[in-house]
Ligand code: SAH
């Protein structure tokens with residue numbers, strides 16, 4: 001280990017118990033040290049080695065010579081009037097991505113909304129991230145760090161994680177799965193409290209249905225038929241709504257879990273009674289519930305409008321009459337651009 005220079009110090013964030021045990025053994029230390037470090041990293045949210053008071057001083061010194069906890073920094077932090085926090089994180093190559101912490105007054109839940117990529121290649125017409133194009137995938141620890149950063153900064157324990165920030169998680173499948181494993185094993189967040197949202201990368205829906213650790217699935221549907229979906233989501237040309245439905249049925253049957261259909265309501269485009277009726281028909285034989293998301297205006301060339309309140313209620317009513325559970329997503333953090341679809345990373349204006 002003597003030849004380890006500052007430049008190639010070992011990063012501890014993102015290592016699991018096994019990897020930490022191997023690291024300790026390589027230093028000639030006892031295995032149980034790994035459990036102590038694990039707890040400091042992921043339960044007690046340590047940001048430096050001095051905090052690790054039950055680890056003997058000479059080992060702490062050695063650790064700080066040859067390793068470091070993280071290289072992810074908070075670049076900016078914004079607080080919304082409703083308590084939503086938005087962080088812009090900076091990664092070691094200078095790229096940035098956002099994560100959001102949502103608190104719901106009436107619940108003990110603290111939900112972290114994480115990004116899976118920097119930018120996104122899918123180009124949905126209503127989405128700010130989509131207008132940016134894809135820059136790169138995030139590494140598993142770069143995803144995990146979003147939750148850890150929130151915990152270190154607030155001293156609070158995140159209870160739920162949704163992959164609904166920037167990026168298409170299924171376009172970064174392996175890193176997403178490893179991040180889920182770490183979130184589940186190291187941060188001890190139950191798999192049922194982890195939700196992945198996808199625009200509908202069909203082959204990956206089959207893949208995830210066959211995993212050992214299967215998160216809850218949310219699908220960005222946004223239209224009840226192929227023609228309308230194609231107008232707002234380029235992915236429809238690749239994997240159409242019928243193929244998507246087949247894959248969703250496979251997921252629900254294989255896992256016994258329900259899927260959530262997300263539906264962004266855009267004023268006078270997909271929020272009509274006819275669309276609601278068609279959507280009700282589409283999901284009749286699907287084990288699902290629906291989350292209606294009023295469109296958040298973003299700065300794109302396209303002139304989409306917010307839906308009217310009364311149209312939202314009508315839409316909801318028609319779906320409920322078909323026996324599905326329907327929720328309307330509250331707009332969280334709209335004053336700090338932390339609402340759905342508004343995450344862009346570093347805003348280039
Ligand atoms: N790429 C994934 C996850 C990130 S987007 C996906 O598309 O599912 C998280 C959710 O926000 C998706 O349902 C997305 O369609 C929605 N969204 C994007 N732009 C929005 C906007 N301007 N207003 C409301 N919701 C938006």
Ligand code: SF4
Pocket residue numbers: 120121122123124127128129130131165166167168198199220
């Ligand atoms: Fe990408 Fe999701 Fe935005 Fe579509 S809605 S562009 S898939 S982040």
